[in-house]
Each structure stands twice: as structure tokens, then as C-alpha cells.
């Protein structure tokens with residue numbers, strides 16, 4: 001898709017009117033374009049204020065930065081034009097670029113060229129996209145760590161270990177069966193097991209990075225009229241969800257982003273769970289249950305004056321919120337509380353109409369998300385793509401262990417597959433199609 005290395009241009013700053021807009025160009029014609037517009041090629045990497053002219057016509061005053069490849073973001077010749085950020089200036093300049101034979105960049109094309117020219121590995125290219133998209137402090141920090149080589153650092157030992165194991169297995173291939181030195185086969189098995197332990201630990205840590213990147217998913221669940229939508233609104237401080245005394249008000253799953261401390265989360269309001277003949281409502285309930293299952297945390301809302309809640313669908317660490325505390329006596333509340341104490345859920349009491357108890361829920365969410373997501377160590381994965389590669393490495397190591405030394409060639413083949421799954425994480429072996437898919441999700445100008 002990107003093979004003809006044409007010179008490309010794109011707006012690097014946001015769309016729309018702005019004091020200054022930054023347009024970036026990259027490719028073999030970059031020097032010629034700068035010279036044509038500015039009348040000369042300025043000193044590389046120094047900002048130069050000048051007039052942009054084309055065909056004798058003044059287009060704008062601009063700050064121009066010239067980057068001689070390979071010392072540039074993409075590794076190619078690049079330039080940046082900091083122009084006045086109006087539609088008219090932008091369109092005039094785009095017209096000139098097109099007249100000079102440039103074309104508009106595809107999404108992610110600058111990053112892709114940087115990747116192809118060895119300026120970034122694939123995880124670092126992904127990090128740029130994440131950093132541009134970051135909304136929360138944790139997303140920003142994680143993306144930055146990834147850009148700084150977080151994966152390279154975390155996995156520095158793995159590739160060496162795989163190559164060493166492979167070399168040892170290949171040494172064994174050359175021995176006749178009965179002569180295989182025992183210390184060597186023992187060493188190989190021990191090395192594979194050690195690596196497998198590390199891969200296993202990485203796989204169980206893989207969710208954390210994805211949760212930070214995509215948002216921690218919190219589903220509000222419970223019976224009709226318990227006050228789920230009231231809780232949703234209280235946490236978000238909006239009236240986005242409809243609250244009425246009619247049971248079965250909420251039908252669709254309502255989703256909203258919410259910031260919890262430095263973390264981004266997604267909160268879902270759902271339909272009240274009950275037996276119903278209503279086709280629409282039962283579809284809503286099906287969706288509510290599915291959402292509850294896939295969520296990272298469930299907040300179960302219970303009307304304190306209602307029958308006690310069945311705990312079977314609740315998972316360890318879920319919250320049980322005894323709502324409408326204003327409707328029951330303190331003795332009744334205490335009795336209810338004692339029913340759930342020492343259970344796997346965390347108990348809260350609220351009166352959402354009075355605004356009571358909601359702060360405790362909010363504080364608990366902050367503490368729990370910090371515990372679940374803590375960014376003090378860089379995670380094992382930040383995208384599903386990474387987790388998949390880790391599982392492939394794990395599966396290949398498993399197969400290698402299962403095969404044994406009677407057929408060392410087959411064992412070596414599995415180690416090679418582990419190595420190539422691992423290298424794919426960094427884009428060393430990924431096929432064109434995968435790369436197209438990854439880079440097309442980037443924004444234009446990146």
C-alpha cells in the first residue's frame with residue numbers, strides 16, 4: 001500500500017482554526033519542496049522564520065524546520081511548516097504540495113515509515129498512537145514508557161534465552177541418540193522451564209496494560225428500581241441516564257468514560273435483572289448479564305428494603321451497595337449488613353437521592369484501581385496483539401517440552417516458532433497485512 005516512496009504531507013496539529021498549525025512532509029522530494037517555497041534550504045534542525053512563496057505569490061509567513069534524513073522522525077528527509085492555522089492558508093499550501101507532486105499521507109504513514117526505516121520498533125510505533133490518544137495520566141505514562149522501549153527492556157532476556165536454547169538443541173541434533181550428553185539435555189529442559197515461568201507470569205500480567213490503555217470496565221448491576229441509574233448519574237455527576245420510579249426503565253446498556261484518579265475507566269448502566277415476558281426488556285437483560293461478565297468489576301445495587309440479593313453471580317472483589325438506606329431503620333440495615341459481612345463482596349451503604357455514601361464508593365474505586373492497575377512496573381502487554389504473541393510463545397514452549405529429545409529437530413522447530421512469535425511483538429517478522437491493520441488505526445499526521 002505504501003510501497004512507492006512518494007513524498008507525503010499531513011497536518012500534524014489538530015484540525016480546525018488555530019493560532020499555529022504544523023504541517024509535516026516526508027520523502028525524497030522534501031528538500032526540493034522547502035527550497036521551492038522558502039527560496040533556500042535552511043540549516044537542519046534549526047527553526048527559520050521566512051516567507052513561503054509559490055509562483056511569485058506570497059502564501060504565508062512561517063517557521064520552517066528542515067530535517068535531513070536519516071536524522072528525522074521517519075528516517076527520510078522531512079520538513080515542518082509552522083503556519084498560521086487558518087483553513088485558507090492550509091488549503092493554499094496543500095494545493096502547492098499537490099502541484100509539486102506530493103500526496104496526502106494515509107493514517108499512520110509517518111510512523112510506518114519510521115518503523116520501516118528502523119527508527120522505531122512496532123511496539124514503539126504503537127506507543128506513539130497511544131500517546132496521541134492518551135486521556136488519562138496513566139495512559140500517558142504507560143504510552144511514554146512503551147515509547148522509551150518498555151517492552152524491549154522487559155523482554156531483553158527472552159530472545160537471548162530462546163536463541164541459546166535453540167543452539168543447544170541444534171548441538172544435540174548432531175549426536176546419535178545414545179550419545180546425547182545428559183548435562184546438555186537437562187540444561188535445555190531447565191532453560192525452557194525457566195522461560196516458561198517468565199512467559200506465564202507475563203501472560204497473567206497482560207491484562208493490566210490493556211485495562212490502562214482501553215479503560216477499566218465497571219458494570220452497574222442489580223434488580224429493577226434498585227437505583228442503578230441513580231448510581232451511574234451520581235458517579236458521573238450528570239443526568240445522562242433516565243431515572244424513574246418505573247421498574248424496567250433502563251433497557252440498553254449505557255456506557256460512559258469516567259476518570260478515577262489517574263486511570264481511565266468505562267462505566268456501564270444496565271437493565272434491571274428479573275424474569276420477564278417482555279421481548280425488549282429480556283434482550284436488555286441478556287445484554288446486562290453479558291456486560292457484567294466481561295467487566296473488570298461489578299457494582300451490585302440493592303434496594304435495602306428489598307429481598308436480599310443472590311450472591312451467586314457476584315465475583316470476589318465486587319461491590320454490594322445497599323441503597324435507599326433512608327427507607328429502612330438502622331436495625332434493619334445492620335441486620336442486612338451482617339448477612340453479607342465476611343462474604344467475597346465489599347459492602348457500602350448509600351442513599352442516592354440524599355447523596356449519602358457515594359464518596360465512600362468513589363474513594364474505594366480509586367484505591368482498588370490503583371491496586372489493580374499500578375503502573376510502578378511496565379506491564380507485559382498493552383494490546384491484545386501483544387497478549388496473543390505471548391500466548392503463542394507459551395504454546396510453542398509447551399510443545400517443545402512435550403516432544404522430547406528423541407526428535408530434537410521437531411523440538412528445534414517449536415523453539416523457532418516461539419522465537420518468531422516473540423519477534424512479531426516487535427514487528428521483526430510481521431507480515432504486510434498485520435502492519436496494514438495496525439497502522440491504519442493511527443490518526444493522520446502520525
Ligand SMILES: Nc1nc2c(ncn2[C@@H]2O[C@H](COP(=O)(O)OP(=O)(O)OP(=O)(O)O)[C@@H](O)[C@H]2O)c(=O)[nH]1
Pocket residue numbers: 222223224225226227228229230231242243244245246247248249250251270271272273323324325326327350351352353354
Ligand atoms: N428513597 C430513595 N429512593 C431512591 C434512592 N435511589 C434511587 N431512588 C429512586 O428509586 C427509583 C428507581 O431508581 P433508578 O435509578 O431508576 O433505578 P434503576 O435500578 O436504574 O431502575 P431500572 O433501570 O428500572 O432497573 C427512582 O424513583 C429513584 O429516584 C434512594 O437512595 N432512596
Ligand SMILES: [K+]
Pocket residue numbers: 224225243244245246247248249250
Ligand atoms: K427505574
Ligand SMILES: [Mg+2]
Pocket residue numbers: 228229230241242243249250269270272
Ligand atoms: Mg436504570
